[in-house]
Amino acid sequence: MLFWILVAVLTAVVAAILLYPLLRGAKAAENSRAGEAAVYRDQLRELDRDLNGGLITAEEADYARAEIGRRLIAVSADEPVQIPKAAGHHRFTEAFVLLLLPALGLCLYLATGRPGLPSQPLEARLENPGDDVALLIAKAERHLAQNPDDGRGWDVLAPIYFRTMRANDAQAAYRNAIRLLGPSPIRLDGLAETLMAVSDGVVTEEARRVLEQSLTLEPNNPRARFYIALSMEQAGRPDEARQAFEALAKQSPADAPWLPLVNEHIAMNGGPPANPGANSAASGAAATPGAPARPGNPTQEDVAAAENMSAGDRQQMIRGMVESLDAKLSQDPKNFEGWMRLVRSYAVLNDKDRAAGALRRGLAAFPPPGEQGRQLLALARELGISTEGSTE
Secondary structure: HHHHHHHHHHHHHHHHHHHHHHHHHHHHHHHHHHHHHHHHHHHHHHHHHHHHHHOOOOHHHHHHHHHHHHHHHHHHHHOOHHHHOHHHHHHHHHHHHHHHHHHHHHHHHHHOOOOOOOOOOHHHHHHHHOHHHHHHHHHHHHHHOOOOOOOOHHHHHHHHHHHOOOOOHHHHHHHHHHHHHOOOOOHHHHHHHHHHHHHOOOOHHHHHHHHHHHHOOOOOHHHHHHHHHHHHOOOHHHHHHHHHHHHHHHHHHOOOOHHHHHHHHHHOOOOOOOOOOHHHHHHHOOOOOOOOOOOOOHHHHHHHHOOOOOHHHHHHHHHHHHHHHHHHHHHHHOOOOHHHHHHHHHHOOOOOHHHHHHHHHHHHHHOOOOOHHHHHHHHHHHHHOOOOOOOO
């Protein structure tokens, strides 16, 4: 019952606000002629004062008095054109505001609303958050505020913070999880990535130490090895970076999703694309001969040809592969990994305009509100690509 009383009160308030200009306008129209007549009478009195004071001659006074009198007569004569119209032309609008508008709103609410649904305060929503990520995070935060030593809670919350672009909160959560549960490759890699996110993609000295600690626990950790190689590249040590990327590529399987990116960095540091799976081939883990390559990846023939190319020809071959990937994505835009690879490839080739164009096209296929769209934007920020106009 209280709900319907509030609805009625709000409807009345809105109707009054909408009707006030109409009613006020009609009253002003009715009083406009009376105001004009009062002005002319004041002018006649002022004219008499000027004549008595010798400011004007009698002839001038007679002429002015005749003109003012003519205007006063015109105002007071109730000529048909001067009669203010009744507010009849507003009656339909008033009826619409008072009757039709509330009725339409009520019908719309009864069709789409749920008047019988009980209120659900924050406490009740936290008990049953459903798929609402914000409520899930709020519920976890409330739990951890009451139980700050729950390491598993911090461990679960840290990557969620990172995916929702809350890098500082993710960093604190990873540190708490490591402090309470101990270091692990996944936690250490996550902490390193948050440190890099805070520093705009730069592998800082602290991030490098965290990654080296991760490698002591898992020497073949590809993520940690990639970021350490990247730190060498950022530090201006291309030879060491190339060797580190080549070692990572040789230990990677042929269909590893990170392999195209590794090859891009190898090329950027002056080396040919590595032969993937070289180490795993000896143990029977190499890719099946004749298996089709993933779109945008170098084939075995490309790798063999690149070994005998000059640096310029090798760069031209890489650009050709990138343009081939671009053409494939134009035909099949629902390839998220392809867009990530294309944006990064253009950035590696120092073609920021095409990288920004690829970002916009990728976001058209994967809008920013979605998880994949947010990953594209995060990649653009990491690579220093402008996102202006891409989030609209």
